Amino acid sequence: xxNACMAHKLARTAELLQxxxxxxxxxxxxxxxxxxxxxxxxxxxDLLKFLRLxxxxxxxxxxxxxxxxxxxxREVVRIHRQLQxxxxxxxxxxQLPALQAWDAALAQVMVAQQRTIIQLxxxxxxxxxxxxKLVRSLTGEHKGxxxxxxxxxxxxxxxxxxxx
Numbered sequence: 743x744x745n746a747c748m749a750h751k752l753a754r755t756a757e758l759l760q761x762x763x764x765x766x767x768x769x770x771x772x773x774x775x776x777x778x779x780x781x782x783x784x785x786x787x788d789l790l791k792f793l794r795l796x797x798x799x800x801x802x803x804x805x806x807x808x809x810x811x812x813x814x815x816r817e818v819v820r821i822h823r824q825l826q827x828x829x830x831x832x833x834x835x836x837q838l839p840a841l842q843a844w845d846a847a848l849a850q851v852m853v854a855q856q857r858t859i860i861q862l863x864x865x866x867x868x869x870x871x872x873x874x875k876l877v878r879s880l881t882g883e884h885k886g887x888x889x890x891x892x893x894x895x896x897x898x899x900x901x902x903x904x905x906x
Contacts, residue, residue, distance in 0.1 A: 744799060745855035746810050751798035752862035755789075759869035763876055770880045786877070789870045814851065822847035
């Protein structure tokens with residue numbers, strides 16, 4: 743269950759990184775009104791700290807845990823059937839011992855989960871690097887204060903309200 747939760751957590755992290763990058767471009771891109779008034783936050787995200795602190799598995803509802811567990815069980819059963827079918831074709835009537843077949847099926851599912859986790863870590867790292875580059879480019883294109891004060895925010899909000 744923990745590997746599946748880690749995969750879900752990494753996929754969600756990748757989605758959030760992509761979303762935040764798109765929001766930054768929309769809010770602070772060259773054609774945005776906010777880009778003329780304030781700068782985006784240049785505080786970098788510590789991705790490892792974020793992943794360490796986010797207790798994804800602990801935040802799941804009982805129903806969500808059951809859905810993930812059921813999906814894992816279905817996958818192990820599917821792999822077990824494939825192994826049994828392959829054993830029948832290769833060895834004739836002799837099959838793998840039951841415990842060995844289930845262990846092999848579980849091992850294959852765990853290897854697949856670990857491969858998925860590795861791929862998602864790579865995706866999250868690429869998106870994190872792109873997001874960092876985007877923030878640097880957005881903050882580097884502007885001259886002036888790095889942080890927005892309350893007056894700047896109010897002015898930007900008024901300008902947006904007038905443009906609607």
